[in-house]
Amino acid sequence: MLAVERRRLIAENLRSRGVVSVAEMAGLLNTTEITVRRDLRAMAKEGQLVRAHGGAVLPAPIGHEPSYSEKARQAGAEKASIAQLALALILPGDSILLGPGTTTLALARLLGEIPELTVVTNSLLVAQALMASTRVEVILTGGTLRRSIHALVGPAAEDSVRALRASKAFISGNGFTPERGLSTPSPLVAATDRAFAGAAQQVVVLADHTKIGQDTMCQTVPTARVHTLITDSGADPALLAAIREAGVDVRVAGPGSNERHERLASAS
Amino acid sequence: MLAVERRRLIAENLRSRGVVSVAEMAGLLNTTEITVRRDLRAMAKEGQLVRAHGGAVLPAPIGHEPSYSEKARQAGAEKASIAQLALALILPGDSILLGPGTTTLALARLLGEIPELTVVTNSLLVAQALMASTRVEVILTGGTLRRSIHALVGPAAEDSVRALRASKAFISGNGFTPERGLSTPSPLVAATDRAFAGAAQQVVVLADHTKIGQDTMCQTVPTARVHTLITDSGADPALLAAIREAGVDVRVAGPGSNERHERLASAS
DNA sequence: ACGCCATCGATCAATTTCGATCAATAGCGG
DNA sequence: CCGCTATTGATCGAAATTGATCGATGGCGT
Known part of the structure; x- marks a missing residue:
């Protein structure tokens, strides 16, 4: 040999x-x-x-920031089930916008097999996750690198999003309330998210239960502009009812909805 | 027989x-x-x-082209010494453009300590390398993800570069000859590189000796537009002389030339 | 924390393979 | 018929690959 x-x-x-x-x-x-x-x-x-x-x-595709990936693992199961539910909204041939965040990242990891899909994102991690999925066309917005979230923000990012139109935008944030909708602490991130929402026919918010009821400094998308909210079963039912009342299609991903997350490395 | x-x-x-x-x-x-x-x-x-x-x-086991990480390891020492030489051209307060390629990536890894530096790039790997360098402001161009080189190309990338002006552009390619200048096999990449060159006051080409004398399909920058070429000592002296003749400032990084040029980057 | 065991790295020996030089044979033209 | 050249085969020293052994290191269980 x-x-x-x-x-x-x-x-x-x-x-x-x-x-x-x-x-x-x-x-x-x-x-x-x-x-x-x-x-x-x-x-x-x-x-x-x-x-x-x-x-x-196998070599790690590219180095991951420990802090960020730690956070990603934290509520991995919940985020994964939210992403699963969001996956059902995406059809072959779609063009979608994907914002930064661990939940949208989980969604990105599921997109590999969808044919004819175009993904526009400002998140380096999303782009990285889709690096191996050669069937998916990935477009990154330009912009200034914001290290804390591994994403591109600023006027350049907003401009490049404004030049596009997509069928759906999947965005996340740090808080969601019936009254104020989606919010995030950073004005720069908020402006970019707002541009995402403005460029899509449908706005889908991915937010795990820890975000529901929280409110932070900058409103990114008012409740009225949100078509669908996907969260997990840990969210306060009263709040969800109020959000439904405002005209949002609220979908709840149960932890048991897609249970195939067996961990063998629990010894650390 | x-x-x-x-x-x-x-x-x-x-x-x-x-x-x-x-x-x-x-x-x-x-x-x-x-x-x-x-x-x-x-x-x-x-x-x-x-x-x-x-x-x-067989020469090309289909589907296993030299992966990017493989190529990156290949001539690490030479590329590093080229990058060292290029580092001397960058001053605090500069705004520079950095194209895709393993050599420019090596340069990016050295930029961490330069204060007030703004780096514009279309390479995800460069952005990744500068992720930890909080002193450097990183701006990514938008564009379509080209997986083979981990970079953003296409009209969107060119447009976002055209909106900027920088003092120097550091770009690479697959070939450099005295007659045709820098060239690369892909038209898309070539167009982006050309935009980079057009947006900078000075064009610096980083090319190891294996590229010197090679010519590939698409010319990205003609020799006349190149101000500086940095290569390593393995390059053919006759070709380098011809390139100098064309008005290019040719600098050769030898394996031992690191000592001559280590002004601020002695700790790395 | 400690000790045991698998794994690792380095060095040495044996085998295989490579490259270069030289000899032999066949084809070819004068 | 003779000489020339190209191709093939052979031999030998050099280099590479492989396998084995030994001391050192790191992981894992108790």
């Missing part, structure tokens, strides 16, 4: 399963662990994989 | 299975390994296959 052949098989196994172990590859390739280890070391130097004790894993 | 016949059989075997080994072919063709080796060497020179220890493989 040629060396290149061996490495190609290792790369193949790695891509299909995400991880390979030294012993496993040694058995599969009819060679010793030493050789596999050397191959892995060489491939790691080329950036094809990342070495780990006992094997190797 | 004729030589051409032999090589045709080798090519056939290679296409059908992806790999051939020297010993195997020698047995199959009723000839010696020496002859097979000679054939492989000749065919490799023609680009029909890629030589490997003990045999040969």
